[in-house]
Amino acid sequence: MDNLIWIFVSALLVNNFTLSYFLGLCPFLGVSGKLQTAFRLGLANIFVMLITAACAYVLNTWILIYAPYLRLISFIIVIASSVQFVEMAMKKLSPDLFQALGIFLPLITTNCAILGLALFSTNKGYGFVEGMVYALGAGGGVTLALALLAGVREETKILNIPSVIQGTAINLLIAGIISMAFMGFAGLFSS
Amino acid sequence: MNELDNKSQAAQEFLKGLWKENPIFISVLGMCPALAVTNTAINSLAMGLATTFVLLSSSILVSLLKSVIPKQVRITAYIIIIATFVTVVDFSLAAFLPAIHKELGAFIALIVVNCLILGRQESFASKNTVGLSILDALGMSLGFTFAMLCIGIPREILGSGSLFNISLFGDAFEPWVVMILPPGGFFMLGFLLLGFNWYAKKKSQNATDNKLAK
Amino acid sequence: MTEQKENTTSKIIEEKETSSLKLILALGIAGLISGIILVGTYIYTDPLIKANKAAATQRAIFKVLQGCDSFTTLVLENNKLLEKVNDSDNQDTNDKDELVVYAGYNTSKELIGFAIPGSEPGFQDIIGTIFGYDGSKKVIIGFEVLESKETPGLGDKIFKDVDFQTNFTSLAIEPEIVPVKKGEKSRANEVETIAGATISSKAVVRLLNKTMAIWQQTIDDYIKENNLKVASNDE
Numbered sequence: 001m002d003n004l005i006w007i008f009v010s011a012l013l014v015n016n017f018t019l020s021y022f023l024g025l026c027p028f029l030g031v032s033g034k035l036q037t038a039f040r041l042g043l044a045n046i047f048v049m050l051i052t053a054a055c056a057y058v059l060n061t062w063i064l065i066y067a068p069y070l071r072l073i074s075f076i077i078v079i080a081s082s083v084q085f086v087e088m089a090m091k092k093l094s095p096d097l098f099q100a101l102g103i104f105l106p107l108i109t110t111n112c113a114i115l116g117l118a119l120f121s122t123n124k125g126y127g128f129v130e131g132m133v134y135a136l137g138a139g140g141g142v143t144l145a146l147a148l149l150a151g152v153r154e155e156t157k158i159l160n161i162p163s164v165i166q167g168t169a170i171n172l173l174i175a176g177i178i179s180m181a182f183m184g185f186a187g188l189f190s191s
Numbered sequence: 192m193n194e195l196d197n198k199s200q201a202a203q204e205f206l207k208g209l210w211k212e213n214p215i216f217i218s219v220l221g222m223c224p225a226l227a228v229t230n231t232a233i234n235s236l237a238m239g240l241a242t243t244f245v246l247l248s249s250s251i252l253v254s255l256l257k258s259v260i261p262k263q264v265r266i267t268a269y270i271i272i273i274a275t276f277v278t279v280v281d282f283s284l285a286a287f288l289p290a291i292h293k294e295l296g297a298f299i300a301l302i303v304v305n306c307l308i309l310g311r312q313e314s315f316a317s318k319n320t321v322g323l324s325i326l327d328a329l330g331m332s333l334g335f336t337f338a339m340l341c342i343g344i345p346r347e348i349l350g351s352g353s354l355f356n357i358s359l360f361g362d363a364f365e366p367w368v369v370m371i372l373p374p375g376g377f378f379m380l381g382f383l384l385l386g387f388n389w390y391a392k393k394k395s396q397n398a399t400d401n402k403l404a405k
Numbered sequence: 406m407t408e409q410k411e412n413t414t415s416k417i418i419e420e421k422e423t424s425s426l427k428l429i430l431a432l433g434i435a436g437l438i439s440g441i442i443l444v445g446t447y448i449y450t451d452p453l454i455k456a457n458k459a460a461a462t463q464r465a466i467f468k469v470l471q472g473c474d475s476f477t478t479l480v481l482e483n484n485k486l487l488e489k490v491n492d493s494d495n496q497d498t499n500d501k502d503e504l505v506v507y508a509g510y511n512t513s514k515e516l517i518g519f520a521i522p523g524s525e526p527g528f529q530d531i532i533g534t535i536f537g538y539d540g541s542k543k544v545i546i547g548f549e550v551l552e553s554k555e556t557p558g559l560g561d562k563i564f565k566d567v568d569f570q571t572n573f574t575s576l577a578i579e580p581e582i583v584p585v586k587k588g589e590k591s592r593a594n595e596v597e598t599i600a601g602a603t604i605s606s607k608a609v610v611r612l613l614n615k616t617m618a619i620w621q622q623t624i625d626d627y628i629k630e631n632n633l634k635v636a637s638n639d640e
Contacts, residue, residue: 003526006526010526010530014529014530015529015530019373020373021227021373022226022227022373022376023301025226026304026306068447069278069282069443069444069446069447070443071278072274072277072278072281072300072303073271073274073275073278073439073443076270076274076303080267111304112301112304115300115301115303115304116297116301119297119300119301120297123296123297163388163392164385164388164389164392165385165388167384167388168381168384169381169382169384169385169388170381171381172377172378172380172381172384173377173378173381173382175377175381176374176375176376176377176378176381177374179373179374179377180369180374183372183373183374186528186529186556187528187604189526252438256434256435259431259434260431260435261427261428261431263428264428264431264432267432268431268432268435271432271435271436271439272435272438272439274439275438275439275442275443276442278443278446279442279443279446282446282447282450282451282454283446283450285450285453285454285457286449286450286451286453286454286457287453289454289457289461350557351557366557366558368556368557368558371557372557
């Protein structure tokens with residue numbers, strides 16, 4: 001099927017999950033605009049996405065053919081469990097990272113990006129390897145977008161922004177400009 | 192006296208969703224579907240109505256079961272209920288309106304992670320009667336749909352020169368294509384929020400001016 | 406007033422007694438209700454969904470094979486094309502339609518050609534298409550874009566531009582399809598690209614070449630093996 005490099009680059013840049021599909025905005029707009037925070041949130045996203053992609057593939061290929069109407073519910077259960085699992089694993093293996101990521105992990109459960117990943121990759125019929133590559137690209141893309149947005153927001157904190165536009169409004173406009181910039185990636189890898 | 196109180200309370204619960212606590216403009220909930228499918232007016236309307244169905248049915252069921260569901264597992268139970276109705280909408284659209292299903296794609300399923308719906312279950316439907324929950328759900332969903340149309344209609348007019356697929360300006364119109372692309376979604380919502388904030392600010396200005404004048 | 410106090414006390418006692426059994430029971434009830442609703446919806450809507458899909462496939466096949474009246478579904482198995490007898494079982498919900506082609510017949514049961522689905526990354530995202538192929542003359546006779554996210558006003562001309570469509574009325578596939586600039590078409594295997602949408606146009610050409618590479622031999626074999634009567638076209 002699709003070339004693996006194309007899948008990765010497409011999810012990371014050309015069809016960025018946050019800037020083209022608007023997934024993963026939920027935590028962003030609610031969480032503060034610190035660069036550190038954005039990176040950590042993105043990292044947690046990638047962990048959960050990889051696990052979810054693997055489980056979604058297994059589910060979709062072997063179990064859901066018998067009960068396609070359970071797709072959504074089972075994906076959500078998988079995501080919630082993955083988040084729990086990642087939390088527990090992190091507590092044991094890297095308590096520092098766990099401290100740093102702390103509040104963000106449970107937030108990921110209702111993050112549109114994870115469910116979006118599961119749905120998109122099963123809709124496209126990706127195999128196991130393709131699904132993992134897609135998850136890596138998508139997670140990376142979300143991290144990239146969050147980091148860029150957080151970075152710009154950090155800068156705007158010292159600017160004189162009129163009060164009517166402060167808050168979510170200015171964040172959306174900034175996101176729109178970055179999204180336009182990312183449109184320039186279209187055509188990458190297709191000679 | 193009691194009946195009048197009930198009626199006005201009911202009206203309040205319904206109306207608050209439309210403006211005062213409009214899910215998108217005030218609480219900034221449910222971002223993801225709002226921007227992704229608002230590139231045409233029909234899609235915005237369809238998404239709004241699908242969300243209405245899910246919110247309404249979930250609120251009714253949650254309100255009916257509120258005394259049965261223990262506190263510890265309530266979120267899980269809400270999510271199961273919401274996911275059920277989202278699946279129902281998904282399959283129903285695929286069966287009866289395949290064209291719309293194709294347009295909205297995976298975003299129908301993403302209604303399940305729309306913070307708005309879970310939020311209403313947690314803060315209202317689980318604590319109020321079925322009747323009031325219905326009104327709350329209807330108000331919120333109509334507010335949501337209204338907001339979606341506020342984003343979708345300008346985007347379609349500017350980006351495709353049409354409204355509900357009816358061409359408005361003919362061939363001479365040079366469409367502002369970026370409006371139907373993702374950045375357009377960000378810009379449109381950003382500008383609408385800007386307008387909203389400005390209006391709210393003006394209103395409070397007038398109120399304080401009036402107070403001072405007195 | 407005392408009634409209220411009694412109610413609150415009993416409520417507190419009730420909450421303390423919420424055992425794990427109750428939790429499981431509650432979730433079980435929610436699961437049961439949801440299960441009933443889901444299964445009911447599925448049973449009711451599934452035949453409709455399958456019918457819609459079949460109708461859409463048929464529409465696409467008839468569009469790329471002119472004069473087509475009926476078709477059979479052929480699956481690739483062990484490098485041979487086999488007729489798929491019962492395609493209502495296990496219909497895939499994902500885009501893996503490249504493993505299937507359709508043989509189209511006219512009203513006199515003569516073979517018109519094969520409708521072949523194919524997809525390829527374009528400028529923005531994957532372009533999904535289906536095209537008609539005449540196995541005896543080795544030309545492409547129809548082309549239809551099913552899915553495209555190409556740039557509106559530029560890339561989307563691959564399905565909106567009438568001139569581009571004329572490339573596919575009789576496009577020779579041998580030795581391979583070649584993209585050329587507009588106005589420079591001199592051979593039967595050349596496709597004129599769209600000005601301002603060269604990448605999308607070239608993606609279409611790439612798609613056709615790649616897909617034909619997969620199917621050409623097996624289609625030839627199938628025609629020979631089954632001794633199919635080919636419809637004679639009045640040019």
